[in-house]
Amino acid sequence: MITTPIHYFRLPARVGRLLLGIDTEVKRRLTQIAAGALSLLIIVTACTQGDSSHSGRQGDNEQAVADVSCKSPKQKVSKSLSSGATWTMCWGVHPDFGLTLSDIYITPPGEDPIRVIDTMSTSQLEVPYDTGERLTSDITESGFGGRKMKTLTDDACRGDIQAASIPKIGDGSYGKSETRKVLCSEVVDEGLAYHSSDLVAPANARKNGWQLSTVSRVGWYEYVSQYTFGADGSINVQLGATGDLSPVDYTDEEHGWDVGDHEHAASHSHNAVWRIRWGLGGTGGMSAQQFDADETGEKGAESPKLTGKLTDLDHPTTARWQNRRWWRVLNPNLLNDDGHPISYQIDVGKTDSFEFVDDAEHSHTHGDDIGYDVGFTNHNDCELYATKNRGDCGRGVPEFVEDGKDQTLDDVVSWVAVGFHHVPRDEEQSPMEMHWQGFTLLPRDLTAQRFDLPKGHEGVNGVPDSEWNQESIN
Numbered sequence: 001m002i003t004t005p006i007h008y009f010r011l012p013a014r015v016g017r018l019l020l021g022i023d024t025e026v027k028r029r030l031t032q033i034a035a036g037a038l039s040l041l042i043i044v045t046a047c048t049q050g051d052s053s054h055s056g057r058q059g060d061n062e063q064a065v066a067d068v069s070c071k072s073p074k075q076k077v078s079k080s081l082s083s084g085a086t087w088t089m090c091w092g093v094h095p096d097f098g099l100t101l102s103d104i105y106i107t108p109p110g111e112d113p114i115r116v117i118d119t120m121s122t123s124q125l126e127v128p129y130d131t132g133e134r135l136t137s138d139i140t141e142s143g144f145g146g147r148k149m150k151t152l153t154d155d156a157c158r159g160d161i162q163a164a165s166i167p168k169i170g171d172g173s174y175g176k177s178e179t180r181k182v183l184c185s186e187v188v189d190e191g192l193a194y195h196s197s198d199l200v201a202p203a204n205a206r207k208n209g210w211q212l213s214t215v216s217r218v219g220w221y222e223y224v225s226q227y228t229f230g231a232d233g234s235i236n237v238q239l240g241a242t243g244d245l246s247p248v249d250y251t252d253e254e255h256g257w258d259v260g261d262h263e264h265a266a267s268h269s270h271n272a273v274w275r276i277r278w279g280l281g282g283t284g285g286m287s288a289q290q291f292d293a294d295e296t297g298e299k300g301a302e303s304p305k306l307t308g309k310l311t312d313l314d315h316p317t318t319a320r321w322q323n324r325r326w327w328r329v330l331n332p333n334l335l336n337d338d339g340h341p342i343s344y345q346i347d348v349g350k351t352d353s354f355e356f357v358d359d360a361e362h363s364h365t366h367g368d369d370i371g372y373d374v375g376f377t378n379h380n381d382c383e384l385y386a387t388k389n390r391g392d393c394g395r396g397v398p399e400f401v402e403d404g405k406d407q408t409l410d411d412v413v414s415w416v417a418v419g420f421h422h423v424p425r426d427e428e429q430s431p432m433e434m435h436w437q438g439f440t441l442l443p444r445d446l447t448a449q450r451f452d453l454p455k456g457h458e459g460v461n462g463v464p465d466s467e468w469n470q471e472s473i474n
């Protein structure tokens with residue numbers, strides 16, 4: 001932990017106050033002297049910190065790229081971002097799931113690599129049409145890999161296009177392979193990271209992100225599987241849809257939208273679930289919690305009182321999103337420098353919830369509400385598809401949860417469900433403009449402070465000293 005007292009860095013403000021009322025030229029000279037003294041202090045402090053030993057800290061960033069060996073044909077990729085953090089992982093193409101990321105590590109600047117996720121991919125995409133006349137389960141019926149995965153060209157990807165060996169026939173699980181450029185690896189601008197107009201240590205910065213994406217064509221649709229690894233440690237997961245509206249699903253006004261010449265393109269839902277097997281700090285030893293902030297009905301002096309609480313999710317379960325609710329997966333035995341367990345928050349935001357048609361038709365285990373926004377189970381090699389699962393271990397998430405309800409969560413898998421009810425628009429012909437659905441995984445207490453502390457903010461960790469408060473208000 002950086003223990004430099006904050007008041008070292010507060011010198012210029014104090015000097016600034018002392019200088020009030022002094023002749024401008026004298027003031028300018030004194031400010032220069034103060035700035036020089038501050039620079040010297042920063043250098044001395046930096047040297048002192050370099051000497052201090054810390055178990056989790058690297059002297060430099062030599063170890064930033066985690067020592068990951070990817071099992072062929074998976075390939076290792078790594079990228080350092082604006083904060084100084086480095087992401088490292090393996091990528092591959094699964095015949096069904098398409099782009100699959102595994103052994104995902106982040107190395108915060110100056111720290112050792114932290115294992116975050118074991119495996120992450122789409123686990124089902126169900127598309128029921130409002131007419132009731134069509135239902136596809138794209139991951140199990142077509143797959144996102146094999147020949148469904150499209151070769152990318154420079155007009156679709158501004159970054160590096162990386163190649164993988166993709167089977168030439170069928171669903172991509174067998175036969176001769178060809179090497180095709182399918183993965184777009186791109187560093188993208190992510191806007192403002194922070195803006196702090198503090199008097200003592202003003203600092204503003206932008207940030208970037210590392211985006212990995214592939215395109216899979218299923219029927220008339222082309223789906224983009226996209227993962228953006230943020231400089232702040234966040235992971236934004238998105239499914240994008242483009243291509244063309246189905247030419248064989250036209251209907252009446254009640255079930256679609258007039259997209260030209262009184263022809264109503266059928267409305268439909270894109271029901272997507274991602275499977276994330278966590279790997280926080282290793283394998284197993286993890287747990288899951290739900291956070292809720294509930295209104296108490298009481299009022300304080302100025303605003304209603306809310307009570308925030310964490311509930312341990314001890315056993316496999318599913319849950320629905322509500323206002324002010326989120327979940328996290330944590331490793332209770334792995335603490336950051338503040339002594340807090342490292343964790344990642346699942347932030348589904350406001351999205352369209354859904355019940356899988358397949359689950360509703362095959363549910364013997366749950367009551368009326370078989371839908372979920374997030375599910376938690378223990379890892380099981382046989383439980384891979386959110387619906388229409390293969391093998392003799394349950395048909396989908398509700399059954400996985402039911403089968404495992406007496407287990408204690410340990411090797412945590414999150415099933416994150418994000419729906420999108422698509423009412424076609426005139427503008428979607430043709431091709432269809434991209435539409436997106438997804439969620440974010442947010443580091444919560446992975447490190448004791450932000451990755452990229454600007455100068456002068458190093459000591460702000462917890463209740464700031466009174467000086468900081470006062471100066472911030474001014």
Ligand SMILES: [Cu+2]
Binds near residue numbers: 241422
């Ligand atoms: Cu659609």
